[in-house]
Amino acid sequence: MVGRKIWGGNGLGRKMVGRNIRGGRMGGGNMIRLFHIVIVVLAVAWWPLCVGAGDGRPTGILTALPEEMQVLSQHLKDKRTRTFLGVTFQTGKLQGRKVVLATSGIGKVNAAKTATLLLDRFHPREVIFSGVAGGLNPDLSPGDIVIGTRTAQHDFGKLTEREFEPQTPTPETPLFIEAPEALLRAADRVAARVKFDPILTTRGARTPRVIRGVIITGDVFVASPTKVAELRETFKADAVEMEGAAVALVCWQQRVPCMVIRSISDKADVGAWEDFERFIKMASDNSARFTLELLRVLAEQPVARH
Numbered sequence: 001m002v003g004r005k006i007w008g009g010n011g012l013g014r015k016m017v018g019r020n021i022r023g024g025r026m027g028g029g030n031m032i033r034l035f036h037i038v039i040v041v042l043a044v045a046w047w048p049l050c051v052g053a054g055d056g057r058p059t060g061i062l063t064a065l066p067e068e069m070q071v072l073s074q075h076l077k078d079k080r081t082r083t084f085l086g087v088t089f090q091t092g093k094l095q096g097r098k099v100v101l102a103t104s105g106i107g108k109v110n111a112a113k114t115a116t117l118l119l120d121r122f123h124p125r126e127v128i129f130s131g132v133a134g135g136l137n138p139d140l141s142p143g144d145i146v147i148g149t150r151t152a153q154h155d156f157g158k159l160t161e162r163e164f165e166p167q168t169p170t171p172e173t174p175l176f177i178e179a180p181e182a183l184l185r186a187a188d189r190v191a192a193r194v195k196f197d198p199i200l201t202t203r204g205a206r207t208p209r210v211i212r213g214v215i216i217t218g219d220v221f222v223a224s225p226t227k228v229a230e231l232r233e234t235f236k237a238d239a240v241e242m243e244g245a246a247v248a249l250v251c252w253q254q255r256v257p258c259m260v261i262r263s264i265s266d267k268a269d270v271g272a273w274e275d276f277e278r279f280i281k282m283a284s285d286n287s288a289r290f291t292l293e294l295l296r297v298l299a300e301q302p303v304a305r306h
């Protein structure tokens, strides 16, 4: 029996069309087969770049500042980096779970750009934002953690001589973006078991608290008691930062579960900048530790898309 030639005739006795690379004529059937093989090879080569190598979709973890990423990056195994439009993404494993990490830079524009690239290039199963925030709730102190039940942009709306009115919500741009209940439940489980270093204060050592709360986002660093009172009144918010709601909105619009975790670095008051510089490392590390434990819990209890 004569073996079938892979690159031979098309087996249908039709006239050959097209040219093979040696300059001979190539049949239409072979052209189609070649086309299919090229598609399969490209798909096999590109798919791992989209989802990260290995088993399923990664969890995306974003921070604004390098300090906020430090502990997460230190724990990352099988590290690889890829850069898109100037944003560097690190892929690998944290707590045995596939992750993709990126530091967005400060503010809503940088955050939305990074979130969009993350979703488009890596198709994460969920997105966690980890970092620091100014405390608006008077019960919060540096090092405490706020699990964001909902986020909103506090500087998006209508400003008149008399008042600021938050944006009018639409179905694709709600005022408050709710975190999915499954992620919040996972965060509650983390709260029950995470261990933080005690924080030394003038009144002795205290253990950081973890609360569920409202996190608001705007393109300003708040260091004003007047603004704190206004934000508390308008948004009933517990913490203020500069990226979370932008990432949450991008994820909401693409139906990707997203949750913001923030540790308090300052009280958004007149001493906010000094406190921020003093506590950023400790607060960043607390948020990162919480996020690491969250990944462990998520491995036990995966979250569905909403």
Ligand code: ADE
Residues within 6 Å of the ligand: 132, 133, 134, 135, 220, 221, 222, 223, 240, 241, 242, 265, 266, 267, 268, 269, 272, 276
């Ligand atoms: N991130 C940390 N502290 C902040 C503050 N006071 N205002 C805005 N973003 C912050």
